[in-house]
Amino acid sequence: MFQDGLQKVTISAKTLSVSTKESSMAQTQMSANLKLINAVFAAMLVGIVGYFIYWGLGYTHYTNSVLFIIATMFGVFMAFNVGGNDIANSFGTSVGSGTLTIPQALLIAAVFEVSGAVIAGGEVTDTIRKGIVDLNGMNLEPMQFVFIMMSALLAAALWLLFASRKGLPVSTTHAIIGGIVGSALCMAFTHNADGVALIRWGKLGEIGMSWVLSPVLGGAVSYFLFSRVKKNVLDYNAWAEGTLKGIKQEKRRIKNSTACFSRVCPKRKKSNMPPKWRTTRKFTTSRNSIRKSCNPSIIAGCMCSTTAKTMSILTRRCIPGFPLSLRSAR
Secondary structure (H helix, E strand, O other): OHHHHHHHHHHHHHHHHHHHHHHHHHHHHHHHHHHHHHHHHHHHHHHHHHHHHHHHHHHOOOOOHHHHHHHHHHHHHHHHHHHHHHHHHHHHHHHHOOOOOHHHHHHHHHHHHHHHHHHHOHHHHHHHHHOOEOOOOOOOOHHHHHHHHHHHHHHHHHHHHHHHHHOOOOOHHHHHHHHHHHHHHHHHHHOOOOHHHHEOHHHHHHHHHHHHHHHHHHHHHHHHHHHHHHHHHHHHHHHHHHHHHHHHHHHHHHHHHHHHHHHHOOOOOOOOOOHHHHHHHHHOOOHHHHHHHOOHHHHHHHHHHHHHHHHHHHHHHHOOOOOHHHHHHO
């Protein structure tokens, strides 16, 4: 017994070591895939940024080239932090539930984030560009407004980097709008201007109201959709599973009842003997065979039946004047 226990422990240890090796190999393969994906996206980022700088310098006719390159670097830094924070917010649930792998989520995010920014980002860009700061509130030169935007861009990027390092899901829109408002107020105070008149507070109030309504509307729509899914899919699956389980239990109960009945009264095997030998075999069956084939209650019934038949034969043979009606009844 000690050797058997030792053998089982050895087998369990070997199985555990094999599973550990397999999990470590899977993690190594995943890390290798992530490194490859990071290298591919880094190469794409460098290529796109290089092409954008080349195109932008030609578009601006090489005026303020240094400032343009610095602004481009701030924008790339901001985009990098947006991807590190917003993509995790968008695809964290999909990756966490196992619906998508990390490479699949990165590929989908790269396609649809860029598509959304190019196709549907124009209105938001116009709002941020001219809907928050009133350029007529003070005499601003174009370069001063450029500095306001660059300061807001760098401030929002640094905040997103800090939040991403701490694992905090924050809003990029909140950060960039706060950066624009803060930079504009700083510009007004340094030039002894009215900073309150420089901000479009009505538009800023609308944006703030959207920040309040967004989680409320998102929660309401999510509640409605999940309630529909729960009613039409999840509850139906639970009902079907419970019904199937009940059917299996009933089938098992019937099977057990049939088995008990078979043990109480087993089926007799077919005999190849002639009919007369079958009749003779019926009366010559020993008591031991009856005990083997039937339970005690059936044995008692068989004994009573045999006694009744014997009494009937003796009555007909030994008492000639016995009533026929009673004989037939016997």
